[in-house]
Amino acid sequence: MSKDIILKAENISKQYRLGQVGTGTLSHDLNRWWHQVRGKENPYLKIGDTNDRSTKGESDYVWALQDINFEVQRGEVLGIIGKNGAGKSTLLKILSKVTAPTTGSIKCGGRIASLLEVGTGFNGEMTGRENIFLNGAILGMTKKEITSKLDEIIDFSGCERYIDTPVKRYSSGMTVRLAFAVAAFLEPEILVIDEVLAVGDAEFQKKAIGKMQDISKQGGRTVLFVSHNMAAIQSLCTRAIVLKNGTVVFDGKTDEGINYYLSLNSSTDTNISIRDIKERKGRGEIKIVDIKIFDKNENEVDTIRTGEKAIIKVYFESSVSNIHKKSRLSLGIHNQGKIFVLLSTELGANEYMELPQKGFIEFNIPKLPLTKSNYTIETYLECDGELQDWMENALVFTVEDGVYYEGGLNYPGGWAGKTVLLDFSCSFTTN
Structure with missing residues (x-):
């Protein structure tokens, strides 16, 4: 050696x-x-x-x-x-x-x-x-x-x-x-x-x-x-x-x-349906059976660009006939532990949902603030205070460079995948 x-x-x-x-x-x-x-x-x-x-x-x-x-x-x-x-x-x-x-x-x-x-x-x-x-x-x-x-x-x-x-x-x-x-x-x-x-x-x-x-x-x-x-x-x-x-x-x-x-871990890359994911926790009376990401033209994608509109649809099915009251779904989007973004029905709608036996929940992101990297979606579905379905690696998707700010500059060099972009404005004042 x-x-x-x-x-x-x-x-x-x-x-x-x-x-x-x-x-x-x-x-x-x-x-x-x-x-x-x-x-x-x-x-x-x-x-x-x-x-x-x-x-x-x-x-x-x-x-x-x-x-x-x-x-x-x-x-x-x-x-x-x-x-x-x-x-x-x-x-x-x-x-x-x-x-x-x-x-x-x-x-x-x-x-x-x-x-x-x-x-x-x-x-x-x-x-x-x-x-x-x-x-x-x-x-x-x-x-x-x-x-x-x-x-x-x-x-x-x-x-x-x-x-x-x-x-x-x-x-x-x-x-x-x-x-x-x-x-x-x-x-x-x-x-x-x-x-x-x-x-x-x-x-x-x-x-x-x-x-x-x-x-x-x-x-x-x-x-x-x-x-x-x-x-x-x-x-x-x-x-x-x-x-x-x-x-x-x-x-x-x-x-x-x-x-x-x-x-x-991406279900699309490995041809494994989310239904077949074994590493999940919860009561399981109602389960997440699919997650799809759509672009601004409503085309299903696994890669989306920074600053573009993104739609995440989470499909669910219930094994029991009753309506699940006081339900909430949270999605954690993260990459390598550097970024964690939370989407939640409770925060977005400011109230709990009533879920029927079958349907989907839609999250609309008008302007994707994530920078270039691979991201994992983690799911947390709760009904009446009980965890129903949790998956740590439900889906992996990719974000590619796109225009977020009007000037065209998204972030300083070397910050890809390490920062979240904010929609803001600034002004200059002179004395």
Whole structure:
């Protein structure tokens, strides 16, 4: 490896057998052994379905990862993003040597500390203080090194009062605070973090992200970070890779990677109907079944220009016969955590609605104030004080440059996707 490359993944693939572990595998093991004795390839590497959790598949084997190749430079913060089941956690487990790849190899130029699950490597019967020394020893630190960092670790974790209490009595948030503090302050060359920060509160997440920025910029250490929080990915990562069905579909700049990931969630791009979206919450008596965006000519579009008229129609259906009184629908339009615009029937009409069994709700935006970027629509439908249907990624659409102000200048250079435009006027007065 080059002196600047600290981690290199070459042709990494991971195959799993579906079904119950230990059932019907003896014949497969004997078959593998017989092929190995004859110097032939594992016969089961030739079969296996793509890692797509939404389909049934025809094989007993599935490729959780397939032909993953990438390099990470020293001091780089790499964001790994993708939908649930895309293979992110499997990849981190392989990089952390928790599990071995089926094919391929990992070349690493330093110690790796991993936070893959809440309390990874912690012994519940031991106290927080004892677990700090245990984890430090696992990371290859001497007792003297750990002792020199002990006060900083305890202070950062915020668990000083409970540091001599067995970890099994900690909350999940306290456990992840202490685990992160150990991994960060004992200074591994590579820090691997898988979504565990989501367990912590807002204050801790802010501290953790700040600490990761410090150790990468000032300490020259490398961070691999998996998260569904695009704002955290945006603020922390210098580069991003996007996984889809166990393969790398994007590797490049963070902004472009986030936009690519958001486009994967678009029902139009993936030919998935909003009816089929599984990741939704609510009672479900009345559901959102479609969302369409129309331009000023009432043509259905998935791309619209800044300053133009936009119409958003949200179609709904009810599974019960009664009329839903005191209903309200809110749409959150956001991009990468930088912009959040709220549309709400309660605000627009200044009253609740009565929804029949079937129909659509229309939002009219005379002059779209959003600047060039990809945006995601989040839905929140409530009836009689009860949540009926919530979807975080209901639809993705694109805004392209257009004329918002009469002078033609929309925003200063570099502010695309980072600002909302306002319709205003100004005047000059001289004394």
